[in-house]
Amino acid sequence: MQIQVHSDNHIDGSARLVNWVSATLGSQLERYDEELTRVVVHFNDENGSKAGANDKRCQIEARPKGLQPLSVTHRAESLEFAFDGAMAKLGHALEHQIGRLRGKRSPSHRDSVESGNPLLRDMLLEEDFLAEQRLRSS
DSSP: OEEEEEEOTTSOOOHHHHHHHHHHHHHHTGGGTTTEEEEEEEEEETTTTSOOTTOEEEEEEEEETTSOOEEEEEEESSHHHHHHHHHHHHHHHHHHHHHHHHHHHSOOHHHHHHHSOHHHHHHHHHHHHHHHHHHHHO
């Protein structure tokens, strides 16, 4: 997963900001590492040099493999709060979209049992065999 960080002219897009955002996102989205190709973070100060309530905006766009990109935005009084809010929204969106897809792709219980524990598989086969024997003797 590639992480890109962009900021407007009113926000110091220092290496420290990029490293902090990359490390935080990397750890938060680690479980989606195989599904995501790229995550792009945009920081904006909507009022420029003027002060204002909730004038810091963070937009995060995540690009899952084979799916439409997801985009979330959060506004707050600081970059940290804007980033935290956007990250929480992205987590919910990814859980909804990718979690649902994982559920559709997961094998049935019997498939997982048959490819899993050999002792459990033998017990199921024995149950099937005994049930068949009971039917024949009836």
